[in-house]
Amino acid sequence: MRAAAGSKSVVERYGLEAVPLHQKNTPWYRFAFIQMAVAANAGNFLVPALAVMEGGLSFWSAVLCTCAGAWLGFLFVSYLSLPGARLGIPAQYAIRTMLGVRGAQFLSSPVRSLTSLYWFAVQTIGGTYVIQELVSRISGAALPFWIVSLPLSLLMVLLAILGFNAVKKATSYFLPLLLVGEGTMLYVYFTTNNESGASLTLAMDGWSGSLPMMLFFSSLAFVQYVSGVSASADMTRYAQTPAQGFWGLLTGNAAGFLLTAVIGCASATLYGSLNPYVSSSNQTASPVIITVITLTAVISMISINVSNAYTGGFSLLNIFPKLSRVQSAVLFGSAGVILSGFPNLVNEAESFISLLGGLIIPISAVLVSDFLVVKRGRLTNEDLNLLPSAPAVNRSAMGAVTVGTLLYFAFPDDWSPGFLTFVVIAMIYPLTQRNAEA
Numbered sequence: 001m002r003a004a005a006g007s008k009s010v011v012e013r014y015g016l017e018a019v020p021l022h023q024k025n026t027p028w029y030r031f032a033f034i035q036m037a038v039a040a041n042a043g044n045f046l047v048p049a050l051a052v053m054e055g056g057l058s059f060w061s062a063v064l065c066t067c068a069g070a071w072l073g074f075l076f077v078s079y080l081s082l083p084g085a086r087l088g089i090p091a092q093y094a095i096r097t098m099l100g101v102r103g104a105q106f107l108s109s110p111v112r113s114l115t116s117l118y119w120f121a122v123q124t125i126g127g128t129y130v131i132q133e134l135v136s137r138i139s140g141a142a143l144p145f146w147i148v149s150l151p152l153s154l155l156m157v158l159l160a161i162l163g164f165n166a167v168k169k170a171t172s173y174f175l176p177l178l179l180v181g182e183g184t185m186l187y188v189y190f191t192t193n194n195e196s197g198a199s200l201t202l203a204m205d206g207w208s209g210s211l212p213m214m215l216f217f218s219s220l221a222f223v224q225y226v227s228g229v230s231a232s233a234d235m236t237r238y239a240q241t242p243a244q245g246f247w248g249l250l251t252g253n254a255a256g257f258l259l260t261a262v263i264g265c266a267s268a269t270l271y272g273s274l275n276p277y278v279s280s281s282n283q284t285a286s287p288v289i290i291t292v293i294t295l296t297a298v299i300s301m302i303s304i305n306v307s308n309a310y311t312g313g314f315s316l317l318n319i320f321p322k323l324s325r326v327q328s329a330v331l332f333g334s335a336g337v338i339l340s341g342f343p344n345l346v347n348e349a350e351s352f353i354s355l356l357g358g359l360i361i362p363i364s365a366v367l368v369s370d371f372l373v374v375k376r377g378r379l380t381n382e383d384l385n386l387l388p389s390a391p392a393v394n395r396s397a398m399g400a401v402t403v404g405t406l407l408y409f410a411f412p413d414d415w416s417p418g419f420l421t422f423v424v425i426a427m428i429y430p431l432t433q434r435n436a437e438a
Contacts, residue, residue, distance in 0.1 A: 012163020015317050015325035019088035019237045026238045030168055031248025032255070034235065037171040038304040039256025040182055040263065042126060042275055042297065043119075047224060048264035049274045051217040057209035062265045064207075065214040067258055069221030074253040076368050077228040078246045083371070083379040084233025085245035091233035091311070092318035097383045098370040099363075102392040107401070108367075109318040111359050112230050116312030117335055120305050124153045124340035127301040130277070134294040138287055146341055153340040156302055157333030160309035161326060164238055167306055174299050181296025182263060184289060185280040189266055219419035225253070226422065227360050229367050231311040309333055361418045362404025365425035366397050373430040396436045400429040 014023070051062035083094035092112065095104040128149040135143050159166045236245030263276045273279035277297040281290050313329035320328065339345065371377065404425040411417035 010162065011326060012165065013325060014088075014237075015314075015323075015328070016090060016093045016321060021088075024085075024088060024238055025240055026164075026168065026244070027240055028244040028248035028251070030172070031235060031239065031245060032252030033175050034168065034171045034307070035249055035252030036256040036259075037175045037178060038300070038307050039253070040178060040260045040296075041123070041300040041304050042277065043123075043304075044224075044257070044260050045264035045267070045276055046274060047217060047221050048261040049268035049276075050220075051213075052265050052268035053272060053274065055209065055213040055217050057213060057217070058207060059265050059269045061207050061209040061214060062217065062268075063258075063261045065218040066221040066261050066265075067254075069218035069223075070225050070257045070261075071254050073222045073225035073228070074250055074257070076226055076364075076372075077232045077253065078250040079377065080229035080367060080371060081232035081236040081245050081249055082242050082377070084235070084237035085239040085242040087379065087381065087384070088237045089233065089384070090237060090314040090318070091229075091231050092315050093384075094233055094379060095230065095367060096318075096387055097375075097379060097390075098367055098394065099397045100391055100393040101387055103394055103398060105319055105321075107359070107398075108230055108363050109315045111356055111363065112315040113312055113319065113332070115227075115356055115360065116231075116308045116315065117332065117339065120153075120156075120308045120312065120336040121339035123301045123305045123308070124149055124156070124336070125343045127152055127298050127305075128340075130294055130297050130301075134291065137290060145343070149340050150337065152298075152302075153333075153337040156305045157309055157329075157337060159306045160313060160333060161329045163325070163329075164235070164310070167310055170306060171303055174303050177299055178296055178303070181292055181299070182259060184292050185263060185276055185296070186266070188280045188283050188289065188293075189270055216414070216416055219416040223361060223416070223418035223422065225257075226364050226368070229364050230360075231315075234311045234314050309336060312336075357418065358405045358408040359401065361408055361421050362401040362425050365404060365422045366400050366429050369426040369429045370397065370433065374433050394433075396429065396433040400425050400432060403428070 048062055048066045051057045051066055052059065055062070057065065080091070083089060084091060087094070092104055092109050095108050098104075099108055128145060131148050131152070132143050132145070135141055159170055232249060236242075236249065239245030239248070264274075267273045267276035267279045271279040271283075277293055281293045284290060309329070309332060313325065313332045316332050317323055317325055317328035323331070371379065375383075404421050407424060408417050408421045411420055
């Protein structure tokens with residue numbers, strides 16, 4: 001591991017080594033700001049909106065069930081942030097104590113890097129289309145794709161290369177703009193849908209919907225967010241205290257998703273649309289409101305993509321530990337910039353990334369059960385010091401991930417295979433690990 005640079009450096013230098021105590025000065029509300037800023041994007045609206053449109057749930061039932069599932073996922077994400085807050089290390093380095101050094105290096109880190117890279121490209125491409133549409137609606141001009149995607153992706157990569165302080169400052173500036181934009185969307189909903197009375201429609205929508213369908217969409221929301229356990233420590237390694245990191249992530253994620261669920265479910269209930277940015281902008285001819293809504297979509301995309309690039313760089317660093325943090329961030333960012341210019345290539349990779357879901361969920365289940373049950377929520381410097389003499393691969397963990405992958409693809413889609421796989425592996429793995437240690 002490379003030595004860290006001085007504390008006055010503009011660019012974050014701390015890689016796999018622990019952040020020194022004098023750098024751990026971030027209060028809980030800063031983490032809450034970061035998580036709230038990444039919450040309201042087009043991908044996160046999808047499950048709440050589908051709960052209404054495909055699940056037949058009422059507005060309030062859809063909000064309740066998706067929040068319940070997401071909040072449970074966020075609880076685990078917050079618990080897995082504790083190694084970073086306590087020891088100052090990134091997530092993938094902590095995962096070495098759970099999967100083994102080689103298990104983390106050649107399984108969890110590549111999976112995390114590839115999925116972060118894919119979503120970075122997808123989000124950038126989506127943001128590029130949004131900007132092209134805005135320019136076209138306002139001026140009638142058609143901007144070439146690369147003219148938009150290249151500077152957009154470079155901006156996000158630059159912020160990720162600069163590191164945590166840049167991410168923290170950027171999201172602090174973005175959050176007020178995002179809240180204004182989301183408020184504008186709700187204003188459009190409640191002032192343009194006069195025929196049905198939008199506020200009355202939502203208020204009187206009741207709690208209709210079947211319990212099995214509520215459980216199904218709750219499980220989908222859980223699966224979507226629990227995978228964050230493999231990256232949450234990347235952020236909280238700069239927390240003032242473990243409690244500040246834990247509660248900052250939990251409150252920010254919970255509040256951010258509540259607002260996301262309300263907007264997504266309102267879009268689906270009132271206009272039958274999965275994308276609130278589209279449904280709200282289609283209800284007005286005002287260039288100012290259209291611009292505000294479009295900029296909100298772009299800023300939300302930038303917020304989550306900076307996070308993707310930042311955590312993806314750490315995953316890449318764990319694969320190639322001889323790199324510095326900046327080198328891994330540049331390498332990850334370069335790949336992201338290139339992929340963001342080829343939307344057809346990214347679309348073709350969708351099926352491959354979907355297959356990785358069969359690994360992501362079992363890995364997440366192993367990480368959660370290992371830390372909370374096997375390690376009883378504690379990870380110490382002694383555990384890190386034992387890594388050189390420990391087995392390179394945790395065979396119990398690898399076996400659990402293999403079984404989980406098979407279960408994931410064996411369960412029918414309408415059984416919520418991700419959630420069932422998580423539950424089964426989270427119950428089985430501690431038993432097999434304790435037997436192996438006996």
